[in-house]
Amino acid sequence: MKNKALIVAISEFTTLVRSKAFIVGLLMMPIFSGVAIGVQKFTKDATDVKDRRFAVVDRTGTLFAPLKAAADEWNAGVRAAVPQTAPLYLPSEVTLDANDAQGLAALSDRVRKEEIYAFVEIPATALDPASTEPLRYYSNHPAYRTLPGWITGTVNREIVNRRFRDAAVDRALVSRLTRRVEMSELGLLQRDTSGAIKAAAPIDKIRTVAIPVGMMMILLFSVMSGAPQLLNSVIEEKMSRISEVLIGSVTPFELMMGKLAGSVAVSLLLAGVYVVGGLIVANHFGYGDVVRGTDIGWLLLFLLMASFMFGSVFITIGAACSDLKDAQGMMPPAMLLLMLPWLTWFAVLNAPDSPMAMGLSFFPTATPFLMLLRIMLPPGPPVWQIAVSVAITALATVVMVYAAGKIFRTGLLMQGKAATFGEMWRWVRTS
């Protein structure tokens, strides 16, 4: 005779994988990634190519000409490209007296009327190395950075060249003398079995960063696709009184474990599809060796713990509520726990050995994701940290499943208003 929790698990799994939500979840990651890459490519080439006419108030009297020459050179390059991928820069010189506020106001009006896009004021002291007076760029499009960036770069190049010339210093010599010595980042030299030394390989960001982050994302997507469905499932069973029929056949604990196991199986299936798909793609691009067997092992372990842990949370919310509206009210704390790794992974990526990264990877709801990331980022955390984090998380998982069992047993048949956190705590504490 089959174990009843297993019967429930099989039913839950079958129901979930036949649902539209599962198909969407399965396709979500590759579609999401594909769309993100596609959108970036598309928007990169789809820039605004409208002409940028701008006025220049050159109080030095000498910088407009080189600025105009640079614009002409820029425009020649833009016109040569088919299709056009950048705007033409069309400067015009405007002569104003010093402190001519009316003149500046008139230029502002021209910007408002869209006769010009912006205007720039080059101060008279711009060529003086001791001056701190800035260039002034006036526009009503503060988010558009390309034009002011080009103007700043072009004017400063000319100013610096003039300063060097005035100081009779050869700019080219200075460039040669001040040329930076670049650094190439490498891994470590290896000795093979015969004692021969293998050269250090260059650091590949895809190997060292992209793939660890990708594995963490697979874990996150897999857990998020399975665990939240439990909340809907429990509430549906409560609202439809299916729970009364089920409790006549199985104990509440069997029912809960069956539902958790079904959800874990769905997460495992999703993770398996993503990992296999990802390995095929990685292999195609020559990165098939990056993911080690032990990494897959860690992924599975953390997936199991995260699925049980978060599954327990969502089952608890479903059991404590009688409708989806109440459940939505209880979701924020649960979502905060789930979002913690999402909010902090980047900081952990940049400093995986920092005290913050260590502390976060000991926090049970973040451990599966952040510790997996740290394990896959070379050189990996010390073994004791992995052992402690796994132990803490395993204990937390057992506690959460136990608490969920108590709350599930009492809340499953409860109708009417949602239980408060105080009531749930009381259920956990009483037998």
Added chain:
Amino acid sequence: MPPAIRLESVSKRFNGVAAVDALTLDVPDGSIYGFIGPNGSGKTTTLRMIMRILLPDQGRIEVLGSAGTAAARDRVSYLPEERGLYKKMTVRRLLRYYGQLKGRTVAELDPVIDEWMARLGMQEWGDKVIEALSKGMSQKVQFVGAVISKPDLLILDEPFSGLDPVNAESLKDAVLEIRRRGTTVVFSTHDMATAERMCDRIFMIFRGRKVLDGTLADIQAQYGYDTIRLRTADGAAVLAGVPGVEAVNDYGQLQEVRVSDPQGFLKALASKTAVHQFEIMRPSLHDIFVRIARPEGDGVGMPSAGTE
């Protein structure tokens, strides 16, 4: 033979209110046992305690000879008042699932499912999704889900509610068939006529306490022949002012009247109108129920002490 169900001084309170109060009863093995009682009287709470869905605060419950929570679980099936069916599942898949939860294999279940679906005229529904079914169809599916595991005890909470006469009749026949196969059936109902016709014994609960428990004949005998079924030329209106009338149930074409002196009543009535039908009888279960449970009576219609 031990009773299928034994309750000994079972009590259950919710927020300080006694839903069930010191209830003691035995359900004989192999019988059809009817639970009746007004809304909120404790019927469903009692059934849920028997099913171990709720645990009593006091007292002891034995089901099929066992007081343990899990021992008889696979031998008892339950049909709750509000139907519990997965809307997106097909009929056959749902029936298999419920049957497997009772410890049966798919190989054991499929022929039984086919048999019951044929019996209840559901042969073409196997691949239909539950949400596509009508209420009557869903109730049949739920019933089949409860019986396919061949339980020793079947508990039905309001199984006939909302069914049209045809479906109610086929379900009634199914219940009788189940009993013929040896299953003890307990069902709660508000339909007194069905309870009268089907139940070997009837139990009534009122405000959490047992007020009736016995065969229909035993129950009626507690009230004696105090009911007159009559039809007159002038209907119920003529009864106003006739002495000795304690209560009148007017059914339009005929009336059921409770009197203390049937002969005196007949004499008085005959002087006022033409009497077409005059039948002295025991009160119906419906009448007894109303006597006990009507709000203004506060249970005054209960049988006198020492007669239970």
